[in-house]
Amino acid sequence: MTEKLSDATRGPLLDPLFSAGWQVVEGRDAITKTYKFDSFVDAFGWMTRAAIWAEKWDHHPEWSNVYNSVTVTLTTHDVGGLSALDAKLARKMESL
Numbered sequence: 001m002t003e004k005l006s007d008a009t010r011g012p013l014l015d016p017l018f019s020a021g022w023q024v025v026e027g028r029d030a031i032t033k034t035y036k037f038d039s040f041v042d043a044f045g046w047m048t049r050a051a052i053w054a055e056k057w058d059h060h061p062e063w064s065n066v067y068n069s070v071t072v073t074l075t076t077h078d079v080g081g082l083s084a085l086d087a088k089l090a091r092k093m094e095s096l
Helices: 007-019 040-056 084-095
Strands: 031-036 062-066 069-074
Touching: 007 084, 031 084, 040 062, 040 069, 040 084, 069 084
Parallel strands: none
Antiparallel strands: 031 069, 062 069
């Protein structure tokens, strides 16, 4: 079962993501980032690739797309905050 990140695991899992532009969502135990692309097609293609991984891992982002940008928010609703799954999906999104 997935567990909420402990204080001891937050730094090692989240600090590299903060260096990549992820930010804590104010008032929530969640992280967010906005990705910018050259076009709508590029943004939608990236979302499609990310969606395949999200479905495979049964961990789905909150996200929105406006033309060439995609804003992603990650949290694990089942545990009421951030889990290792959020860090894993954020790392995958960074690699796409």
